[in-house]
Amino acid sequence: MAKRRNDMTIRLAGEAGQGVESGGAGFAKALSHGGLHLHAFAEYMSRIRGGLNFFQIRVSDHPLWAHTEGVHMLLAFSPETMSQYGSHIVPGGALMFDDALKFDHDAITRRKAQLYSMPLTKIAQEIGGNKIMANTCGLGALAGIIEYPFEFVAGVIKQNFARKGDAVVQGNLKVAEEGYRVGRERYAASFDWKVSPLAERPDRMMINGNQALAVGAIAAGCRFMSGYPMTPASSVLEFMAAQARKHDIVVKQTEDEIAAILFAIGAGNAGARAMTATSGGGFSLMVEALGLAGMAEVPVVIVEAQRPGPSTGMPTKTEQGDLLFALFASQGEFPRIVLAPGTQEECFHTATRAFNLAEKWQCPVIVMTDFYLTTMMRLIPPAEFPIERVAIDRGELLTPEQLDRLAEPYLRYRDTPSGISPRAMPGHPKAVHQACSDEHDEYGHFEDEDSANRLMMAGKRWRKFHNIVEDLRGPTIYGPEGAKTTLMGWGSSYGAMREAVDILNARGARANLLHFVDIWPFPEAKATPLIEAARELVAVEGNQSGQFAHLVRAVTGRRPDKMVLRWDGRPLSSEYIIQRLEEAKVHA
């Protein structure tokens, strides 16, 4: 079989604490330095040590949008990885393992995977003097087998171990080199997938969804973040905490999620761009305060990183199961904006838009992500993150100078045609600022009786809701017009849908996709014609009931012809979509 170049998936797998993630990240860096495109994602368990984790790298010479399900090389750090992941190895692929580990070899070979036994610990011990370097050895061997030049591995080792001193660097280098040599010698010939550096090797950023969101928030001038740890949202808070000093952002871990959103609302009302991030369980606790932000018209950005529910559910798995919850959470009716980016680039831009929209419309903005999107990484050109050129639009926030010139008494909730009331930061002598969770008059005083006042204030909020939609975008279209099949999805499924569309079109089965980032208020005018034009409409969602499909039908009346749903905690992939498409019966 001819060698296949620059198109493979490598998975490192082992127990938590065995260095699966750091090893994987190091190898990914080595590949990236060779100009290759990467997609990486990890799966881990809700425990700190032991169990079963993996880090998976897909490598290619063209941009990648999603992972694929088949694995070409599985580098196994523990025996359990074999029973769990052996079946993921494609025919002809290989399992590499330390010969010190005991495996059920038969099970593997039965699946037509090759078995690459390597003396990793032995080399680490003998050459490096420390068996801790077995991982390094494995990565060296990996490079050897796929014939990826050693210099890139060496470069990363130098970079990563630099602060541990020269001895450590040299030790690891030697171990990696020996691993490289042995791996190549023994198995390079029998292994069909190869990776070689490209001629062009531009710098690209290796970034996941949470990081991209946080970078977007910082770029947008976020000045305040409060949160409470919850997988998979915690790393937003942690990244912001790490960056806080540099960008003068107040970052606060609070006693719970109720306090987290309320701190942010307090800061937002005071004039600081403010956000919080959580997952579904924490969002559940934020629901009452969400309505407060709606009623008091406070700009605040809430990141809702979904994971499979209900309740505690599957903390380290993925799902898109909270959409309808986010749309309707909290008592009563009030303007809110719900956005669901699908890629790292969109995470960045959605974060900056979220702050602008929140301040312009003076309402809560919910950014929905999920475990997969928040943790998966892609290599992306830095130009996609134009941090220094983001537009900052604070809407009708009155400047001190405007306030100085104020002629009439300041009305926090002035009734206006747009529904937007010019906003003063509290603290200016001309504008005493009263905000209120009770129904109120234009000033902000309690007025929870009068029918006419109610109609005015509810009408004002309603107008905002209807006007917001003009600032929102219709779906992204990818693929040929007038396709036979149109995949329709939202949020993190973008990559899998896009790759599925490419595959289908390559097979001649004309397909395209509609991907929604801007979900609520539903961009009806922009979306409906596209939805109606779809010949076979397929809803693709990471949940059990087809929540977005529900929304689309409620608004447009159109029912998808098929549904491709996934709710086993695993991310959608192009393979999954195509397989289900083929199986799918017409949705009853």
Added chain:
Amino acid sequence: MAKRRNDMTIRLAGEAGQGVESGGAGFAKALSHGGLHLHAFAEYMSRIRGGLNFFQIRVSDHPLWAHTEGVHMLLAFSPETMSQYGSHIVPGGALMFDDALKFDHDAITRRKAQLYSMPLTKIAQEIGGNKIMANTCGLGALAGIIEYPFEFVAGVIKQNFARKGDAVVQGNLKVAEEGYRVGRERYAASFDWKVSPLAERPDRMMINGNQALAVGAIAAGCRFMSGYPMTPASSVLEFMAAQARKHDIVVKQTEDEIAAILFAIGAGNAGARAMTATSGGGFSLMVEALGLAGMAEVPVVIVEAQRPGPSTGMPTKTEQGDLLFALFASQGEFPRIVLAPGTQEECFHTATRAFNLAEKWQCPVIVMTDFYLTTMMRLIPPAEFPIERVAIDRGELLTPEQLDRLAEPYLRYRDTPSGISPRAMPGHPKAVHQACSDEHDEYGHFEDEDSANRLMMAGKRWRKFHNIVEDLRGPTIYGPEGAKTTLMGWGSSYGAMREAVDILNARGARANLLHFVDIWPFPEAKATPLIEAARELVAVEGNQSGQFAHLVRAVTGRRPDKMVLRWDGRPLSSEYIIQRLEEAKVHA
């Protein structure tokens, strides 16, 4: 103008603390003793003293289902009532007031209402020796003017003041009598509306929605209620507390609503029928625990008494604004049941059904009411509350005897065709009981990794959700088949819709209605044909966006042709519906 008999609305209005409600209730009792049918409701402010409150009684010789907007007699205890409520008096109607109060008479007479000035305080002082009896005097005068026999007023005075001693009874009797005499003498001739006792005077219960719900809960064997005060739900907790001793119900006011629902979940899981009651704000705080009940499969009944939102909103007004919130609250997807009774009778039966459904399907059941339904009263034959004959169905709750005979190890989450896992109360030696908020295996142990287990457990819950619908009811139909116009509503709007249908049909404008108590899972099979058959479908809802209409469209595809919505904090009424129907444009 000819006198109109037994068809009028009386409103008592004044400040909180002026005895509006007690006076009104007393007068209602006097009318009820004459065999008349009544509907009564109150409007009050979110304050304890002062402000503007009213208590309104509609009286008739046939059963009543709702209030009407026009007032025939306004008994005013404070000047403000005049400016606020004067416009509610129908032409020819009257405003009665104590001549000691100052009114803007012109404004009233301009509206063609009559002004009945009465020396209430003076009579109270002179005849009764205490001006506190002015209210009694006013009620006497009222009876005199509508020529309702004095004996019924006297009867209630004797009953109500009995425990204050004979002197108080006699004083009030004399004052009422003098009021009666003067009122009749001065104004009976000019007032067109009269009330006389009917021949049949069966005992009827004067009961509001919260009371009917609580009675239903007690009848159903509710053994545990926890709650946190919130208008308009508090009186459920208070009624249960008052009844606790008699029926051995543990009633607990907790530190907040989070604890309230969690106490109930703990009790429900332990085997006691358990409930909690709150309004939207408190329900917001219960959202996380709702998902726990869904995941752990714990039966619990949650009463959600709506009031206008968002946020604190209008605490003592009414709205149906929390429907979609209740349907989708909490992260992830799990079975829940949402029911929305429309009358006191339905409150009673819905409460008993709620407990049965919760135990049968082992899931949370949400009963949605609203301020109007919870506080409005009707006179209802006791046979409508067959407390001693309710069916109690605990579903697959294993008895100790069944458990004694258990052969296999007990599996709390056994996978079954129905999705229901036979339930053991914790405490039996054969059935160690483990419940879990994390995804779990059949035993109840954490299993938040395995894909196959996830599909089994999510599938089991999903089957429950789909099977529940067989126990749910389609809409009530009222009015002629094949009507030109079909009103469609849910919950508390039943009465107003029903009376609107009667009026429309009386006018020859063939109308009927579809009223939903059982909302979720949406009883698609039973409802869709009826919805599709409607010629002109009109959604009638007490909210701004048409939430039930959204749901109906999402499920059936049918969009209502018109919407009659109300969101000014006031209840729907037949007049409002008919007026809007005439104005309503086709819903865009």
Added chain:
Amino acid sequence: MLDVKTYNNPIKVTWCPGCGDYGILNAVKSALAQLEIHPHEVMFFSGIGCGSKLPDYMNANSFTTIHGRALPVAMGTKLANHDLHVICITGDGDGYGIGGNHFINILRRNPDIVHIAENNMVYGLTKGQYAPTSQRGFVASTTPEGSIEVAFNPLTTAINGGATFVARGFSGDPKHLTKLIMAAIQHKGYALVDVLQPCVIYNKVNTYDYYRERVYKLEEAGHDPKDRDTAWRRAHEWGDKIPIGILYQVTGEPTYEDQVSELKAGPVAKRTLQPLTRAQADALRQEFF
């Protein structure tokens, strides 16, 4: 001193005649006037309840939040703009009951925030249910046989939890209360003023007379507010003698804001927002190479 009328607004007060909240409103206004704090320099935060309506009756910045949640919203504002004087007004159900977790956490943080609790030992606005501060045995609509819980003691809890200023006032003695509120505002750090506030409608136990017979002033009793153990023991006194005044005060502890490095250059809410510089942007991107 400013004119007290500076803080008046045209809103009609809706409290019952005789309610203890009137005395608190007057004391708050008087304290601000004496300290010459202008309406725009101060911001009030309250929850929901009778007492929480207080900010609505004042001409000053305010945010009436949701039931039980004044403290975290106030914290967010203080951390965004520490130039504002921040005063929280909570009921007892509101601030100590449903808001209990925020209460015990603000104690540990010592922000420069004043917290005035209108402690009527009952739920007023919802018509008379028992509260966490209700005395054991208190009969109310949800406790027809009397409460069977130990009453929540906000003062011992505050002292225990790390508060740097803990006082109790009585709304029947507004002059004394005014002084306490002034001291609380002047204290650098979290300052709790728990106020014995008769609810003339729903609390027939803890009335004006009840308190008038029992309260005594700590400053007249030679109490040393610097000693935590003494203060804690004193804060348990309830019954024939009820202390009012400053129970505990420790000065010199850093406030929360003082310790946040990001606030050294001034309130974050006041920074002009502009895109990062090229250098900053590059540094941020650099994290991902």
Added chain:
Amino acid sequence: MLDVKTYNNPIKVTWCPGCGDYGILNAVKSALAQLEIHPHEVMFFSGIGCGSKLPDYMNANSFTTIHGRALPVAMGTKLANHDLHVICITGDGDGYGIGGNHFINILRRNPDIVHIAENNMVYGLTKGQYAPTSQRGFVASTTPEGSIEVAFNPLTTAINGGATFVARGFSGDPKHLTKLIMAAIQHKGYALVDVLQPCVIYNKVNTYDYYRERVYKLEEAGHDPKDRDTAWRRAHEWGDKIPIGILYQVTGEPTYEDQVSELKAGPVAKRTLQPLTRAQADALRQEFF
């Protein structure tokens, strides 16, 4: 004494090697065995966190609830069926942080519930953020410059709030811990056992060694657990010497369940459900005539 294996189940424990939670699990099993409480007679409640997985590793009734909410679910169960022994297992973030309000309220109620808190002074399961019990200055992912809050002291808080039994154990001394847990189970009323539980991954300050050098046993130091003031002062001790053992215990206080009239006739969960009698139904309807 029962065989400790009675409480074993086949579930694989997922704690890190060396985690302090192992010692607690063993102590719990051993205490139950010595007290001859069978798996079906006891019910465990936990929240979410590393420590909260404990009930999953035992053969006994349990309810793993949501993060921070074990106590109120346990209360509901206890009030529905007080025949069950109820034991709550919480983490420090779980039980004292997000669950803080339930904690201060259970103290006032004195149900016959045992509360074992696995206090590792860090958030374990979410990978090492600071916790309310973290020492001031604790550096973690969300506090890169160190925590600037006063650490939450569960023991003083419990004593202050009305707890009738307050103890501290150390998971590095499982024998001593077993005795404390037995005493807690035998105590009639709410009993807190706060356990110093090293998290070997995320807390590099409060390690086994840290504690071994510092802990001393109260019973060996002549401590009198009956005196609340002494106990409260002692509970502040932290630093060179850290007390373990029973800090405070008062007996004879009625439990919450004892005071609920409706429970006099036995657990409500065990009553057979049947429709009300005609007489009862009539009496209920009578309320509305």
